[in-house]
Amino acid sequence: MKQIYAFEQKEDFDRYQGIIQRFSNKLKNYQKILEEQYALNDLPKGVIWTTPELATNAFSDIPIPAYTNKNLIYMSPDIAYWRKLFLQQLEGKQLPKVQYFYENYSEKELFIILAHELTHHSDLFLDGFEDDREDGIWFEEGMCFYLPRKLLLSEKEFDEITAVEMELVNTFNDKYGNHSIEAFGSSSYEGSLSSIMFDYWRSYLAVKHLVEVRAKNDLMSVFDQYRKWDQEGRKVSLVEYFELESFV
CATH class of the missing domain: 1.10.390 (Neutral Protease; domain 2)
Known part of the structure; x- marks a missing residue:
């Protein structure tokens, strides 16, 4: 899969470069598991790494900055944005354990979202x-x-x-x-x-x-x-x- 960078500003790429590299390496390992055990036979052509704003307003009107189609996975690696987004799910309700979880939402949990998108491509x-x-x-x-x-x-x-x-x-x-x-x-x-x-x-x-x-x-x-x-x-x-x- 190609790694495609869609950023309007070089500063955005610089900000996300580290997490993109970490996620790209982890995705190769997960891809191998899917290929060997879970009928991942046809890969998407690539992952488009982008900002939340471009993901939800330019490439799609889906309000969640991660999605897939037949050819491409779109993903924003902006973990601060994801934390704020998930906290919105509470709709102001007092759920301390849930709030704490999303305030401290980890890279590992965010990677699961990317892995979710690749899993969609399994022929199972x-x-x-x-x-x-x-x-x-x-x-x-x-x-x-x-x-x-x-x-x-x-x-x-x-x-x-x-x-x-x-x-x-x-x-x-x-x-x-x-x-x-x-x-x-x-x-x-x-x-x-x-x-x-x-x-x-x-x-x-x-x-x-x-x-x-x-x-x-x-x-x-x-x-x-x-x-x-x-x-x-x-x-x-x-x-x-x-x-x-x-x-x-």
């Missing part, structure tokens, strides 16, 4: 970037967080982010949880940041439940069921197929 997922993806989106999004977190974080770090997102789901469920997880992204990035992220939190927790409780940590058996759902013609929603209606 059934729907390509050009397909009309209308069902089962929650599974891919949740798995794209679960897999790099499980592989790259320590047990303590993994449990910490899980507890944070569980608290956020519990806090905002009455406000944003009135639709099925199958309607992932129904806000179409037009709602509040918390309403957008709610679907990601819930999808991650659903996938974690599937892998660790239902499948007793046999991750590939979950993918086997996912493929079976597709091969049988997707007669019911993926939530129904996995019998997760009460969970989500």
Whole structure:
């Protein structure tokens, strides 16, 4: 993958050069794991490193400065911006543990977001970037967080982010949880940041439940069921197929 720098000012490149180099090296290692174990067969052409402003206003109108398409991953490495962005998710609610976590959001956690974007390119997922993806989106999004977190974080770090997102789901469920997880992204990035992220939190927790409780940590058996759902013609929603209606 090419490393492409999209900055208006040389000062921006200079500011981010260190973290970009660290992330690029780590991404090569994660890429190798995906290629060897998780069917990463076709790589995107590159990673476009840019500022939050360009990511969310010039290259896209998505309010989160990390996303992927068939050919490119767009990523802002501005950790200070990410910390402020994630603190906005609280919507002014007093959640001291969550607030502390995001105030001290680490490079390691930020790298998980980049790894999430690369994970989308695994051929274990059934729907390509050009397909009309209308069902089962929650599974891919949740798995794209679960897999790099499980592989790259320590047990303590993994449990910490899980507890944070569980608290956020519990806090905002009455406000944003009135639709099925199958309607992932129904806000179409037009709602509040918390309403957008709610679907990601819930999808991650659903996938974690599937892998660790239902499948007793046999991750590939979950993918086997996912493929079976597709091969049988997707007669019911993926939530129904996995019998997760009460969970989500």
